[in-house]
Amino acid sequence: MNYHLVLTRKCNLNCYYCHGGEETGPKTEIQYSIDDLTAFLERDDDIQLMLYGGEPTLRVPLIIDLMNRFPKARFMLQTNALLLDNIPAQYVKRFHSILVSIDGREDITDGYRSEGVYKKVIKNVKWLRDIGYEGDIVARMAVSEQSDIHKDVRYLLDLSEPNFDNVHWQLNVFWDAENNWEDFDKWVTNIYNPGISLLVDEWIEKMKIGIVEGIVPFLPLMHTLITGEPSEMRCGSGRDTFAIHVDGKIGVCPISPDWEFSIIGDIWRSDPADLKNSMSVDEPCPSCEDYGLCGGRCLFANKQKLWGEEGFDKVCQVSKHLFDSLKKQLPVVRNLLDSGIISIEDFNYPEFNNGCEIVP
Numbered sequence: 001m002n003y004h005l006v007l008t009r010k011c012n013l014n015c016y017y018c019h020g021g022e023e024t025g026p027k028t029e030i031q032y033s034i035d036d037l038t039a040f041l042e043r044d045d046d047i048q049l050m051l052y053g054g055e056p057t058l059r060v061p062l063i064i065d066l067m068n069r070f071p072k073a074r075f076m077l078q079t080n081a082l083l084l085d086n087i088p089a090q091y092v093k094r095f096h097s098i099l100v101s102i103d104g105r106e107d108i109t110d111g112y113r114s115e116g117v118y119k120k121v122i123k124n125v126k127w128l129r130d131i132g133y134e135g136d137i138v139a140r141m142a143v144s145e146q147s148d149i150h151k152d153v154r155y156l157l158d159l160s161e162p163n164f165d166n167v168h169w170q171l172n173v174f175w176d177a178e179n180n181w182e183d184f185d186k187w188v189t190n191i192y193n194p195g196i197s198l199l200v201d202e203w204i205e206k207m208k209i210g211i212v213e214g215i216v217p218f219l220p221l222m223h224t225l226i227t228g229e230p231s232e233m234r235c236g237s238g239r240d241t242f243a244i245h246v247d248g249k250i251g252v253c254p255i256s257p258d259w260e261f262s263i264i265g266d267i268w269r270s271d272p273a274d275l276k277n278s279m280s281v282d283e284p285c286p287s288c289e290d291y292g293l294c295g296g297r298c299l300f301a302n303k304q305k306l307w308g309e310e311g312f313d314k315v316c317q318v319s320k321h322l323f324d325s326l327k328k329q330l331p332v333v334r335n336l337l338d339s340g341i342i343s344i345e346d347f348n349y350p351e352f353n354n355g356c357e358i359v360p
């Protein structure tokens with residue numbers, strides 16, 4: 001199974017949409033022994049460890065210890081990349097995928113994250129390329145009101161030296177809407193939805209010359225449309241992907257240690273086999289016409305609805321615009337597949353759950 005391992009709740013940034021850097025004190029650090037964690041994980045014969053924080057690269061000795069203890073495990077990393085080059089090269093190369101937080105153009109990234117962040121991130125992604133890292137480097141954007149989805153995704157897709165293998169984004173729609181958005185509806189109507197339509201059109205144009213660009217939300221959604229195989233919760237939460245929090249409790253999702261519903265066990269008393277398929281989405285998702293495509297978007301949002309029913313539905317409408325934009329292009333994609341210009345394998349992403357939630 002897949003485990004988000006929260007290595008610390010501290011962060012060396014304090015981004016506009018997160019405020020994680022404000023967390024201090026002993027409760028931000030791991031309070032279990034690594035031997036106890038090892039005893040728990042040894043009961044699972046196929047482990048994938050997705051290192052998460054706070055900022056996981058604040059705990060490089062722990063990363064090294066885990067990689068030494070679990071030589072057969074698959075590792076993933078989600079990082080703001082500021083300290084990425086503190087991980088020794090032979091260890092960093094063991095990550096199957098590295099999700100690097102970057103929000104698009106320099107002024108957008110620095111505006112949300114802090115002055116100078118963009119340049120440091122780019123420097124460290126270049127370092128990854130220079131040391132011969134061969135895994136998947138994903139530009140992982142947080143998208144909020146200053147973002148222009150078309151311009152910022154396009155910018156990251158077109159970057160070279162260093163380039164990203166894939167680009168993924170999440171919308172800033174988890175926490176308090178009042179303090180995060182001046183006018184969400186206007187931004188969706190004027191910037192986001194038209195930008196998505198344009199990105200899909202450009203994606204299809206490139207396909208006509210045999211290039212399937214790594215736009216993460218588009219790839220598996222189109223794969224589902226082509227194959228017709230319905231998807232469940234795409235981030236894996238509650239199904240086969242769990243979070244081990246710093247206090248040793250096990251939750252369905254890494255971002256929700258403080259919500260009681262999400263805690264389903266701990267490393268001392270739980271058995272990995274009992275966790276599997278322990279939580280799934282409630283209505284309105286199972287009755288939604290797009291459930292098989294969407295998978296329910298986000299287990300946390302489905303259960304907690306911090307934006308209320310109306311806000312939840314607003315985000316669904318945003319998802320449905322994306323789904324409809326892709327559905328419209330399905331006949332074109334089928335033609336390109338039939339003529340051999342592209343292959344179904346081009347849409348088979350991610351190879352393993354790498355922490356990309358898929359539906360923004």
Ligand code: SF4
Pocket residue numbers: 284285286288289290291294295296297298316319320
């Ligand atoms: S579009 Fe909304 S209601 Fe439908 S499955 Fe996705 S999250 Fe659930």
Ligand code: SF4
Pocket residue numbers: 235236237252253254255297298299300301357
């Ligand atoms: S998509 Fe939602 S449930 Fe899944 S990992 Fe992200 S916050 Fe958690």
